Amino acid sequence: MKKERFSQIALDGLVRQNPTFRLVLGTCPTLAITISAINSFGMGMAVLFVLVCSNVIISLLRNVIPDRVRIPCFIVIIATFVTIVSMFMEAFLPDLFNSLGVFLALIVVNCIILGRAESFASHNPVGASALDGLFMGLGFTVSVTLIAIVRELLGSASFFGIELWDASKFSIKFFTSSAGAFLTYGLFIAIFNVCYNAVERKLKHNRAHKMLKPVTAETAKEAE
Amino acid sequence: MDVLGIIFSALFANNFVLAQFLGICPFLGVSKKPGSALGMGLAVTAVMVITCAVTYPIYTFVLLPLGLKYLNIIVFILVIASLVQMLEMILKKFTPGLYSSLGIYLPLVTTNCAILGIAKLVTAEAAAGLANFSTNMVVFGKLVKINMAMSFGEAVLSGLFYGLGFTLAIVLLSGLRQKVDRLNVAKSLRGFPMTMITACFMAMAFYVFTLIG
Amino acid sequence: MSKEVKNDVVETNEKTASAEKAMKKGTVIQAVKAIAVLVIICLVCGILLALCNDLLYVSDDVKFDRAMQKIYPNFKKADDSPALDTANAKTPYGEVLDLVKSSDGAYILTAKSSNIGFSNGTVTVYVAVSGGENPTVAGWSIKENVGQSFIGNISEKHQKTWFIGQSITVVNPENPEGSGLGSGATHTENAIGYAINAAAYYCINVLKLVSTPESEAKDALVALLGTEYDGYGFVAVNDAEYLEACKVGDKELSFYFEGTKADSDPLAAYVYGEDDARQIVVVKDGITHAERLEEAAVVKKSEGIDEELVAKAQSRSYFEYQIQKSHAGFEFAGMGEVNEEFATAEKGTVNKIYLSTDGAIIVEATGNGGFMNGTVTINVIIADREIKGWSIVSNTEQSYISNIINSTQASTWYVGSSIDGALELGDNKVTGTTMSSTAINNAVNTACYYARNTLPQGGAE
Numbered sequence: 010m011k012k013e014r015f016s017q018i019a020l021d022g023l024v025r026q027n028p029t030f031r032l033v034l035g036t037c038p039t040l041a042i043t044i045s046a047i048n049s050f051g052m053g054m055a056v057l058f059v060l061v062c063s064n065v066i067i068s069l070l071r072n073v074i075p076d077r078v079r080i081p082c083f084i085v086i087i088a089t090f091v092t093i094v095s096m097f098m099e100a101f102l103p104d105l106f107n108s109l110g111v112f113l114a115l116i117v118v119n120c121i122i123l124g125r126a127e128s129f130a131s132h133n134p135v136g137a138s139a140l141d142g143l144f145m146g147l148g149f150t151v152s153v154t155l156i157a158i159v160r161e162l163l164g165s166a167s168f169f170g171i172e173l174w175d176a177s178k179f180s181i182k183f184f185t186s187s188a189g190a191f192l193t194y195g196l197f198i199a200i201f202n203v204c205y206n207a208v209e210r211k212l213k214h215n216r217a218h219k220m221l222k223p224v225t226a227e228t229a230k231e232a233e
Numbered sequence: 234m235d236v237l238g239i240i241f242s243a244l245f246a247n248n249f250v251l252a253q254f255l256g257i258c259p260f261l262g263v264s265k266k267p268g269s270a271l272g273m274g275l276a277v278t279a280v281m282v283i284t285c286a287v288t289y290p291i292y293t294f295v296l297l298p299l300g301l302k303y304l305n306i307i308v309f310i311l312v313i314a315s316l317v318q319m320l321e322m323i324l325k326k327f328t329p330g331l332y333s334s335l336g337i338y339l340p341l342v343t344t345n346c347a348i349l350g351i352a353k354l355v356t357a358e359a360a361a362g363l364a365n366f367s368t369n370m371v372v373f374g375k376l377v378k379i380n381m382a383m384s385f386g387e388a389v390l391s392g393l394f395y396g397l398g399f400t401l402a403i404v405l406l407s408g409l410r411q412k413v414d415r416l417n418v419a420k421s422l423r424g425f426p427m428t429m430i431t432a433c434f435m436a437m438a439f440y441v442f443t444l445i446g
Numbered sequence: 447m448s449k450e451v452k453n454d455v456v457e458t459n460e461k462t463a464s465a466e467k468a469m470k471k472g473t474v475i476q477a478v479k480a481i482a483v484l485v486i487i488c489l490v491c492g493i494l495l496a497l498c499n500d501l502l503y504v505s506d507d508v509k510f511d512r513a514m515q516k517i518y519p520n521f522k523k524a525d526d527s528p529a530l531d532t533a534n535a536k537t538p539y540g541e542v543l544d545l546v547k548s549s550d551g552a553y554i555l556t557a558k559s560s561n562i563g564f565s566n567g568t569v570t571v572y573v574a575v576s577g578g579e580n581p582t583v584a585g586w587s588i589k590e591n592v593g594q595s596f597i598g599n600i601s602e603k604h605q606k607t608w609f610i611g612q613s614i615t616v617v618n619p620e621n622p623e624g625s626g627l628g629s630g631a632t633h634t635e636n637a638i639g640y641a642i643n644a645a646a647y648y649c650i651n652v653l654k655l656v657s658t659p660e661s662e663a664k665d666a667l668v669a670l671l672g673t674e675y676d677g678y679g680f681v682a683v684n685d686a687e688y689l690e691a692c693k694v695g696d697k698e699l700s701f702y703f704e705g706t707k708a709d710s711d712p713l714a715a716y717v718y719g720e721d722d723a724r725q726i727v728v729v730k731d732g733i734t735h736a737e738r739l740e741e742a743a744v745v746k747k748s749e750g751i752d753e754e755l756v757a758k759a760q761s762r763s764y765f766e767y768q769i770q771k772s773h774a775g776f777e778f779a780g781m782g783e784v785n786e787e788f789a790t791a792e793k794g795t796v797n798k799i800y801l802s803t804d805g806a807i808i809v810e811a812t813g814n815g816g817f818m819n820g821t822v823t824i825n826v827i828i829a830d831r832e833i834k835g836w837s838i839v840s841n842t843e844q845s846y847i848s849n850i851i852n853s854t855q856a857s858t859w860y861v862g863s864s865i866d867g868a869l870e871l872g873d874n875k876v877t878g879t880t881m882s883s884t885a886i887n888n889a890v891n892t893a894c895y896y897a898r899n900t901l902p903q904g905g906a907e
Binding site for chain 1: 476477479480481483484487488491494495498499502503504509512601
Binding site: 033034036037038040041080081084085088089091092095096111114115117118119120123186187188189190191192194195196198199200202203206 | 251252253254255256257258261303304305306307310311314315343344345346348349350353354419420421422425426427428429430432433434436437439440
């Protein structure tokens with residue numbers, strides 16, 4: 010049971026309810042920071058940290074916080090962790106801090122975090138909430154990093170900041186522009202949908218098959 | 234900074250949605266019909282103006298002198314949340330007609346990053362004591378001169394016109410979606426992907442404005 | 447959005463509805479409790495943040511150092527960082543806006559180019575200049591720009607290679623070699639070059655980080671002239687032959703400067719010797735008025751100067767020398783009268799005519815359309831309906847005119863061309879001085895227009 014719950018949460022966060030591709034939440038930072046893979050990874054980690062911490066705290070306080078002031082309380086808790094992350098980044102990773110700019114502060118209003126606090130952490134135990142935060146954060150990180158790798162490769166001819174070839178010889182500047190961000194993200198969602206639907210259809214098919222088989226076997230036995 | 238500069242940059246060149254990626258969630262989510270898009274846009278504009286008018290003095294006259302700069306995110310978001318609540322109550326009480334058309338969008342405004350974004354934007358200049366050296370921001374990999382408001386009037390004006398820029402973008406998109414949503418496209422492209430591709434073309438069109446001036 | 451989120455919204459609405467019901471019952475305690483919890487959470491969060499802030503606070507000084515370290519990695523703000531000398535912040539290439547000194551002796555300057563960029567825009571850059579014996583450009587980065595649409599073409603890579611390591615005495619405003627930039631950014635590159643040169647100029651002339659023999663000679667000259675001659679821009683003429691021709695005995699002319707100032711007569715300065723043995727003569731009217739060469743007034747001279755040197759300076763003007771060089775037979779016969787009918791052409795005016803005994807003339811013409819809408823005045827020697835030579839008399843606002851004066855290539859322009867057709871410079875120009883060259887071209891054409899219409903047909907035989 011415990012293991013099943015774990016894999017369920019993990020699958021939800023990474024695939025079934027992938028915040029970037031399935032729920033299409035937190036689009037602002039996704040579009041803005043995916044210009045470079047390092048930025049995206051940093052942003053993903055920051056979101057992951059805030060998600061886990063706020064989920065844990067909110068889950069701990071879920072019986073203390075009155076319903077009426079629920080949202081302000083969540084926001085204050087989230088804002089605290091966001092401030093801590095941005096302080097930490099400013100002190101130790103100033104480059105990343107500068108390139109993420111205002112989007113670091115905007116984690117506060119990232120729908121993923123408030124959404125998870127509201128729909129999961131506020132009525133689930135601490136362990137599950139922490140796991141949920143971890144996998145949602147990972148889902149976000151992986152997704153934005155994937156988009157960023159594509160945009161960086163095509164737009165500035167590099168991979169995680171390592172120059173692969175001379176950008177002045179071949180690079181499609183379009184992918185570094187805001188229009189390119191919209192296009193790449195849109196196509197990524199479409200591709201994800203295609204894969205997701207294909208896999209789901211297959212799984213459903215298998216399940217149906219499995220359910221059929223035992224029945225036939227039993228009936229066969231009975232028949233014998 | 235000149236007023237015309239703020240207006241032009243807020244509406245077109247630095248359009249919050251299409252150039253700076255702020256407020257994308259409502260931009261994609263509430264743009265199905267032009268009517269609701271306009272409502273959302275106006276609600277955002279109203280909250281933006283009030284937010285600028287409130288956060289700018291709070292930041293400049295309270296947080297900065299007391300050395301509590303680090304509390305800015307918490308204070309801003311609380312101010313915005315309570316402002317939205319208050320606005321909702323006032324609208325409900327005095328103009329029920331307006332409330333029924335605008336009110337449903339108001340709660341969504343709280344989590345609209347454009348609002349927190351504008352609050353951070355108008356207070357950024359006040360923070361930059363080393364104006365000459367530290368406002369050199371590399372945004373999105375290219376050098377963008379961010380037009381930062383420097384006085385209260387300019388802050389409010391920025392709020393108004395960035396809000397109107399948001400309204401412009403979302404109304405335009407909703408108009409386009411009237412057609413685009415009815416197109417017969419591949420199943421996996423329906424919904425968000427197609428909206429994003431539409432937004433992509435809008436962003437390209439708006440990019441041209443950055444080449445002016 | 448997914449179903450789950452929708453469900454959540456419904457659930458939330460239900461929750462608020464039930465909460466409202468509870469409130470209607472008038473349980474004040476619950477309201478108080480709610481507020482108390484919120485306040486406590488806020489307080490705890492505030493205290494937590496205050497603690498974190500204490501631990502992780504980054505002071506403005508550190509932030510400043512960090513920002514500067516992007517341009518110059520070893521930067522640490524020095525305690526004795528000088529203030530900007532605003533009176534001398536304007537240079538021929540642009541303006542220095544700010545500067546800060548690093549503890550290891552390096553400087554970081556904020557310099558803005560003059561309006562030479564794309565669509566007359568500017569570029570402002572940070573320039574790091576290393577300290578030590580031979581200061582070099584240690585780094586630079588773009589701060590902001592006005593109207594440079596293609597500034598995006600200047601990548602980080604370029605900011606790490608262009609100009610880096612060049613001594614500030616030799617930085618060249620022209621494009622760095624092999625920049626390999628795409629088209630469209632040429633003007634922006636020029637503006638960047640200008641801004642970096644403005645910083646270098648400030649380092650040499652105001653901060654005195656480095657002294658070249660030329661800058662020392664110029665300093666001595668400015669000191670000799672005193673404040674009443676402030677504002678003269680002196681440009682050294684690097685014409686080895688002329689320097690040699692001005693030799694008096696074993697006393698060599700080390701520098702010859704031409705000084706110009708708007709609305710003032712041009713000056714010529716002869717600097718003999720170096721250091722303590724330096725002797726300077728500054729001559730007025732010695733540049734243009736060949737007919738009164740002997741009367742050329744000595745404006746200032748070093749104390750105890752050899753009278754021979756003064757006489758030489760008075761007798762051998764650069765103007766005369768150049769005319770002799772390009773047209774050996776020119777014997778001055780007097781001033782001609784300017785025919786007003788043809789004196790004003792489309793892009794310039796004719797000011798003076800010098801006549802010779804053999805029919806050759808010198809037309810002094812001013813051409814418009816230079817850099818910053820300035821002008822260039824030149825002398826054109828015409829004989830046999832052909833241009834025999836030309837030289838620059840004066841200019842306004844042409845920061846880069848020295849490139850042309852010093853260019854050996856420029857002296858060959860137009861020579862041998864007929865005055866009967868429109869003249870064009872073509873590709874044979876000095877890079878980076880397009881605007882000044884345009885003004886020169888306009889002046890030459892104005893002179894030709896005048897000569898074409900006033901000289902008798904068929905030459906002067």
